[in-house]
Amino acid sequence: MDTQQITAPPCARTVASRGSAPSSGVIHVNVRHAAGFTVIGNHLAQHRGLSLVAIGLAAHIQSLPAGARIGIKRLAERFPESETRIAAALRELEATGYLHRSRLRLGDGRVVTRTVSYNQPGADSPAATPRPQTRPRPSAPPPHAARPSEPVHAPEPHRPLPEPAGACAPGQAPKPPAPLPVTTPQPGLAAPATPAPQTQPAPVLVPPPTARIAPPPPLPQPQVPTQELQRAASALLADLRRHAPQLTLSEHDINILAPGVAVWLERDAHPDTIRHALTHDLPVPLRHPAKLMRHRITALLPPPLPGAQDLAPPARPGALVIPLQNCDRCDRAFRSRHPGHCRADLPAAA
Template sequence: MTDKQRNAPSRPKSRHSSGVTHVNEPHYDNFTVVGNHLAQHPELSLTAIGLATHIQSLPEGTPIGIKALAAKFREGEIRIAAALRELEEHGYLARPRERLQSGQVRTRAISYNKPRSAVRAAAAPLAEPEHGLAATPEPDPVPPPAPVAVPASAPEPPPAPDRPTPAADLLAGLRAHDPRLLLAERDVHRLTPAVTEWLERGVPPTVITHSLTSGLPQDPIKHPAALLSHRLATQLPPHIPVPPAHAATAHRPAPLQTCDGCDRAFRAPEPGRCRDCRTSAAVA
């Protein structure tokens, strides 16, 4: 008997049976360096990761407000606002407010390509290589762009509150008014700053609860946190105007004085005689 001959060549063995295969080519212009701490962030949503990548690629001074971003993308204002808050919570974005000389208040936008926690981790000393071998860094095919200076005065992102606050209690208690408004603890922490802003503007908690629970749709609420975030952002009342300093004294009555002639009390800016005594003296 003769051995069987194979006519078809064997299939080449692939290094990976499944999963992604990368075809990488170097970029020499029109590119943005994004760290894996952002691209593979375990807690950020895909919307937040994509939005952070887009913001880091924009030129300095480009507006990144909710309406400006919603005009570019199809996600809509609610999802974009939620993604911006995620980036603030994890240190990739800061939006401090500053008062201008004209008295107006504007919001600045500061993008961090590496959060403070990642900066501190990168500044830590490297571990000694094992077996006494010197560590050889991999060469960079493309020189990285100059790092963006991080302002020293930029505020740290606010940590999640350890103790319940009035705003957090209000959010957690919304489910007593409507079971569909049951929030996860993470959503309560994320929405607490927005409710605190309402409280700081003098809105009573009962009014905030009514604004968040009245007029709800009859259909099942799939994303209660997104619904509440939209209402807190779009229905935020303005600050209570401060009356001028002279307004408090404009209608203040004159102080009581004792008449020098009849000892009767009367109102006048300075001591003296009442109107009757002044009239009698003029007739005499």
């Protein structure tokens, strides 16, 4: 019985029982740290106004020893984020009070940046942090016996301590411990001011849209709608699912899109050309096939085929040429539409 079992582990690992484990969500397996850890408050880890980059950067800064350099270039070499994102995260921490940066001039004339990190903004020292009030337990030990799992807090200065209820004179039986009294502030003493928590509004990263969204262009309509064009266009749209299964259109969508395809057929577009224009290079995943078909039918609509007179080269306007004439009197050449006399012989002929 007193032989030591060397095969058994020295202590069993604590695992939450099935009754206490939640049915959904995260399950924590916590192991007590003995060394190499940093205490971070939930007000930082669950901050609603900080980004994940800022929260992680604040946790990294609080884990560094005093005197460590936390410049933007040094942090950019340490982490994969860019200098722009790290600078934006530092500005978030400054705005919420977790970080304070100031410019300081040294004795030799150099200007350096001094960075102060606060693990709890608004509280300069741990003594200023208010302790949560707990309900008194009837089976609590006497005040002079400190619990091994709780730290012993020193009494606050300039405030008389109440006499413990369990204290008694020598020779008397000890009285049962009374519940701890709740201290109320006296009228003559001013209660220590508790800093109010600073609530920062959530930053608006994306501004609301101010410009109106233009409505989509109307679907083209054929100039001469006929039953043959409507039937051919509806058949072509219904046949698209054989070439692309994601383009399975409903009967209502086919009736709406058929006039647009009829315009393609009216402009002498081949059915294979229409099918290739509607099914080529589809996005993945395709969420709204009818909207995509409407956009392609409208945006890729070809112009009408030109006629024979449009393909003929334009006639070049001929140069006006006035013929040469010989003067009837001096036999000189001059340009005129009709025969007669030149300018030199016009006065004599008159």
